[in-house]
Amino acid sequence: MGQTGLRDAVVGDTRLSSINGEKGELIYRGIDIHDLARSSTFEEVAYLLWFDALPSRASLDTFRANLNKRRSLPAKLAAVLRDLPHDGTPMDALRTAVSALGLFDPKVMDMSLEAQVEKALTLTAIFPTILAAYYRISQGLEPVAPDPSLDTAANFLHMFSGKKPDDRAARVLDVALILHADHGMNASTFAALVTASTLSDMYSAITSAIGALKGPLHGGANEGVIHNLLDIGEMENVDGWVTRKLAAHEKIMGFGHAVYKAYDPRATELKRIAKEVGAAAGTTKWVAMTERMEQAVWNAKQLYPNVDLYSASVYYTLGIPTPYFTPVFAISRVAGWTAHVMEQYADNKLMRPRANYVGARGVTYTPLSERKDDIKL
Numbered sequence: 001m002g003q004t005g006l007r008d009a010v011v012g013d014t015r016l017s018s019i020n021g022e023k024g025e026l027i028y029r030g031i032d033i034h035d036l037a038r039s040s041t042f043e044e045v046a047y048l049l050w051f052d053a054l055p056s057r058a059s060l061d062t063f064r065a066n067l068n069k070r071r072s073l074p075a076k077l078a079a080v081l082r083d084l085p086h087d088g089t090p091m092d093a094l095r096t097a098v099s100a101l102g103l104f105d106p107k108v109m110d111m112s113l114e115a116q117v118e119k120a121l122t123l124t125a126i127f128p129t130i131l132a133a134y135y136r137i138s139q140g141l142e143p144v145a146p147d148p149s150l151d152t153a154a155n156f157l158h159m160f161s162g163k164k165p166d167d168r169a170a171r172v173l174d175v176a177l178i179l180h181a182d183h184g185m186n187a188s189t190f191a192a193l194v195t196a197s198t199l200s201d202m203y204s205a206i207t208s209a210i211g212a213l214k215g216p217l218h219g220g221a222n223e224g225v226i227h228n229l230l231d232i233g234e235m236e237n238v239d240g241w242v243t244r245k246l247a248a249h250e251k252i253m254g255f256g257h258a259v260y261k262a263y264d265p266r267a268t269e270l271k272r273i274a275k276e277v278g279a280a281a282g283t284t285k286w287v288a289m290t291e292r293m294e295q296a297v298w299n300a301k302q303l304y305p306n307v308d309l310y311s312a313s314v315y316y317t318l319g320i321p322t323p324y325f326t327p328v329f330a331i332s333r334v335a336g337w338t339a340h341v342m343e344q345y346a347d348n349k350l351m352r353p354r355a356n357y358v359g360a361r362g363v364t365y366t367p368l369s370e371r372k373d374d375i376k377l
Contacts, residue, residue, distance in 0.1 A: 187217075294309065
């Protein structure tokens with residue numbers, strides 16, 4: 001049927017991030033991801049993506065303050081969360097809340113750069129609060145207010161658990177957020193840009209992105225990884241499990257990538273911090289099993305791991321429930337989504353691709369009275 005999945009199709013120019021799939025390289029605004037993961041913070045990375053430069057100390061302090069004053073849930077949005085089914089998925093809750101948030105913004109259709117930055121700040125600040133609040137409400141607990149002394153990663157862990165996290169746990173999550181902040185023209189970013197290209201509002205664009213990220217072939221893959229590890233159970237079962245899956249031609253989540261033909265640089269960093277968080281928590285079982293799975297898959301298929309393989313054990317060891325793995329991804333990626341949407345608005349063209357029609361031609365119309373019954377429903 002010709003080209004499918006838009007593989008290798010270029011849909012536009014960007015200055016935000018670039019992937020060299022052959023070499024396994026990723027840069028944000030020209031800076032190598034390894035440097036950012038080891039030296040930067042999520043707030044610095046969000047600033048970098050939006051404003052094309054790393055912030056000075058004074059600019060970073062102002063930026064953090066601007067995020068912190070936007071973290072609290074508006075009362076009407078909190079009411080929406082309380083009315084949602086408590087057994088729903090957190091990604092559905094996030095999608096609904098972000099869509100609703102646009103209704104409460106009187107400047108929803110203001111396309112000025114100042115208004116765009118304001119929306120980006122609000123969305124990035126409030127994602128952790130929405131998810132933590134929905135989790136606690138669904139568990140019969142009261143939401144925990146954000147702490148203005150904490151940054152994004154630490155605030156999420158605090159609001160989620162009700163306890164102030166230790167510095168190591170907060171830093172581990174902070175690095176995970178850095179690694180997930182942007183990644184070229186991925187499916188969710190493309191979904192956001194298609195919506196933005198119609199000159200719809202930023203809330204609508206980000207709602208589109210959330211819907212795309214929810215899918216198991218995109219953000220939902222890390223949930224599949226931990227389900228696999230729990231299914232395997234013990235280290236001695238890994239090799240046999242991998243052999244059976246491959247023999248049945250079943251996909252193993254966490255391996256292979258549409259772009260990378262080498263080791264995913266984000267997986268390198270996540271593997272490192274997975275070992276750190278495991279050692280600190282007193283259990284390296286999950287990361288050790290993940291390494292064993294990586295080796296077994298490589299021996300059989302020469303497939304490299306992707307970002308999802310080790311992020312699963314990081315989140316699980318931090319005590320984040322499996323249904324919240326993909327939402328944590330969204331807490332990070334909203335910085336990249338909003339940066340791309342602002343870039344799209346700055347030089348907008350309506351996205352209107354063509355499809356290659358491969359259906360029938362010259363079919364004769366049959367009047368209704370002459371058609372035979374063909375019930376398919």
